[in-house]
Amino acid sequence: MGEYSGRVALVTGGARGQGRSHAVEYARRGADVVICDRCADSDSVAYPLATMGDLAETVRLVEDAGGRCMSEVLDTSDRTALTALVERATAEFGSVDIAVANAGVSVASPVQDMPTEMWDEVIGSNLTGVFNTIAAVAPGMIDRGYGRIVTVSSMLGRAGNSNTAAYCASKWGVIGLTKSSALDLAGHGITVNAVAPGNVSTPMIHNDFLYKFMRPDLDAPTANDVAPIFTSLHAQPIPWLEPEEITRTVMFLTADGSAHISGIVIPIDAGNAARVTG
Secondary structure, three states: OOOOOOOEEEEEOOOOHHHHHHHHHHHHOOOEEEEEEOOOOOOOOOOOOOOHHHHHHHHHHHHHOOOOEEEEEOOOOOHHHHHHHHHHHHHHHOOOOEEEEOOOOOOOEOHHHOOHHHHHHHHHHHHHHHHHHHHHHHHHHHHHOOEEEEEEOOHHHOOOOOOEHHHHHHHHHHHHHHHHHHHHOHHHOEEEEEEEEOOEOOOOOOOHHHHHHHOOOOOOOOHHHHHHHHHHOOOOOOOOEOHHHHHHHHHHHOOHHHOOOOOOEEEEOOOHHHHOOO
């Protein structure tokens, strides 16, 4: 029997990257898993987003790891769709005990040039989608007197940077939302915590647009060309972390034994947290 046997975990943005890593690890540890992803590109996001094929691959990996898997194509900024998924999961699996509000996007633009559509996309995906996730799972968790919620902020949720106004605003907002939600739900056996990753080796950072944005002096920059810039954003001399490093902290925060840890932000950012207060 695994650590999460009998539990059901919802992971948004589960088609690839960090979300896939979390989903598969929950299955390895005995949980049934519910995943969702948009599976469509956005005009406001310059890199390709996850596909239907990515979502199907995560389902396969979860099932291979021993878990039942329910998947849905939806945008987490759509509260009605997310609530319907939680209702479906509860009907078929019996509950949603754990929620990881992982879905999000990144854009790069100076604030003075940022179109409203880009701002709306980032806030909708990175902040409103997190609120919708919490709002969708909280009533059932309250009824059962148990719940574990993890939100995904960023090292840029605690420090500004150029060309990241929308992203930073959304990730700072996640921290405030997390702390307030932890207080609202504290009397119901529900914990709400945040992780704040640094650069994580997923398609969000490994894409031609961002490489070119970071190295405009090169015609076709590669990962090796941008690695020194990514390294400068960390304190430890590495350019990026692996998704599994974030997953380990998510597993800790959602364990039964973490019942009295709530309202905190854990940085997994190769030491960048040493540069900021709080």
